[in-house]
Amino acid sequence: xxxxxxxxxxxxxxxxxxxxxxxxxxxxxxxxxxxxxxxxxxxxxxxxxxxxxxxxxxxxxxxxxxxxxxxxxxxxxxxxxxxxxxxxxxxxxxxxxxxxxxxxxxxxxxxxxxxxxxxxxxxxxxxxxxxxxxxxxxxxxxxxxxxxxxxxxxxxxxxxxxxxxxxxxxxxxxxxxxxxxxxxxxxxxxxxxxxxxxxxxxxxxxxxxxxxxxxxxxxxxxxxxxxxxxxxxxxxxxxxxxxxxxxxxxxxxxxxxxxxxxxxxxxxxxxxxxxxxxxxxxxxxxxxxxxxxxxxxxxxxxxxxxxxxxxxxxxxxxxxxxxxxxxxxx
Ligand code: SF4
Numbered sequence: 001x002x003x004x005x006x007x008x009x010x011x012x013x014x015x016x017x018x019x020x021x022x023x024x025x026x027x028x029x030x031x032x033x034x035x036x037x038x039x040x041x042x043x044x045x046x047x048x049x050x051x052x053x054x055x056x057x058x059x060x061x062x063x064x065x066x067x068x069x070x071x072x073x074x075x076x077x078x079x080x081x082x083x084x085x086x087x088x089x090x091x092x093x094x095x096x097x098x099x100x101x102x103x104x105x106x107x108x109x110x111x112x113x114x115x116x117x118x119x120x121x122x123x124x125x126x127x128x129x130x131x132x133x134x135x136x137x138x139x140x141x142x143x144x145x146x147x148x149x150x151x152x153x154x155x156x157x158x159x160x161x162x163x164x165x166x167x168x169x170x171x172x173x174x175x176x177x178x179x180x181x182x183x184x185x186x187x188x189x190x191x192x193x194x195x196x197x198x199x200x201x202x203x204x205x206x207x208x209x210x211x212x213x214x215x216x217x218x219x220x221x222x223x224x225x226x227x228x229x230x231x232x233x234x235x236x237x238x239x240x241x242x243x244x245x246x247x248x249x250x251x252x253x254x255x256x257x258x259x260x261x262x263x264x265x266x267x268x269x270x271x272x273x274x275x276x277x278x279x280x281x282x283x284x285x286x287x288x289x290x291x292x293x294x295x296x297x298x299x300x301x302x303x304x305x306x307x308x309x310x311x312x313x314x315x316x317x318x319x320x321x322x323x324x325x326x327x328x329x330x
Contacts, residue, residue: 004140005030007150008132009051009059011044012210013199014152014180016051017191021179022150023055024195033136035128036063038103039212041230047200054197062131066107067100073111074098081249090251097246104131105212106240113248115241115255116216123216137174147174154188155181205229216256224289237282245277252276256285 007019009032022030034048052059074095081091100107104127109115116123140147149170155162167177180188192199200210206225209215213233214226227234237255244253252273271279278284 001144001146002029003146003148005148005150006136006140007032008128008152009034009048010152010211011040011047011051011200012152013185013188013192013203014154016152016197016199017180017183017188018150018152019051019055019057020191020195020197023057030057031136032057032059033132034059034061035132036061037105037123037127037212038063038107039105041202041210041213041233043202044200044210044213047202051197055195060136062135064104064108064127064131065100066104066111069111070098070100070107073113086249090249093246093251094249097243106243109240109244109253110247113244114253115244118217121216123212141172141174145173148177149174151176151178152180153178154183156184214255220289223285227286227289234282234286241277241281245273248273254280254285255282256280 005022005027007015007022007030009015009019011034019032032052048059048061051057077091077094077098081094082088094113097110099110101110105123108123108126112122114120137147137149153161153164155164161181164178164181166179166181167175169175180191183191189199202210202213206222206229207213208219208222213230214223214237218226241254245251247253250273252271254276
């Protein structure tokens with residue numbers, strides 16, 4: 001029986017180290033796969049090109065396509081929203097933006113009419129796990145080969161990851177393999193150095209993690225750093241907020257604010273669209289990120305030691321060390 005080895009690469013340090021381990025072990029039938037969320041920094045795309053060229057291992061790029069689901073949502077809005085008595089202004093605004101843009105992250109949010117949140121973290125599954133399964137893993141299943149899914153997961157990243165096994169069987173000949181589970185961060189960077197591969201340059205630019213920029217779980221200090229170094233990222237999210245706001249039934253959608261989030265002024269779900277956008281938009285979150293902890297009106301988000309949000313056991317998103325989550329007054 002042959003073994004097909006698939007390494008999930010995100011452009012981050014852990015998945016890169018995992019790929020380097022596979023290469024060092026002269027693993028046969030090796031392929032690397034990158035699930036493009038459309039919310040990555042340009043430097044990550046360039047880094048993947050570099051990694052491909054430096055290691056000689058081609059990296060397959062996959063991305064989710066929400067065209068059909070957006071088309072279905074259009075039909076739903078045209079009929080059901082009108083039947084539900086939603087105002088014509090809201091219906092027409094939603095229909096105006098319910099068109100696939102080709103950017104997976106934005107299309108997912110347009111389709112859902114909201115951004116993901118810690119409590120509804122559909123992004124990892126929709127943007128990373130499913131395209132990888134559908135476009136790479138499933139076509140290999142059923143032909144008699146064993147499939148080894150190599151995941152750059154480390155036990156010291158979160159409680160969720162601490163008790164994962166190094167290898168487990170998913171079923172149908174598919175196994176998860178986590179070769180760097182017991183590694184610490186210095187070991188990860190040492191693997192880069194040993195193999196003559198540079199880490200993603202974003203790590204030397206104040207970023208604690210590499211993946212979506214920003215991630216919905218990004219830390220307060222990370223958000224401040226992103227705004228300082230990459231203001232164009234904030235402009236893009238601001239633009240996306242306006243589009244997704246239009247696709248939302250209640251006319252409000254903010255990148256960091258889940259629909260059930262709480263604020264000193266009350267529950268977000270009880271506020272008008274305008275109120276929500278005024279207190280919880282990406283621009284407001286950036287202003288808040290510049291304040292000291294506990295400071296003034298921008299203190300919308302709380303730091304949390306619960307890192308389950310970005311701690312997918314699949315290793316598809318590089319975990320934030322201490323994710324910032326939203327709108328619980330400190
Ligand atoms: S990096 Fe963050 S925003 Fe991106 S898919 Fe993962 S959890 Fe979602």
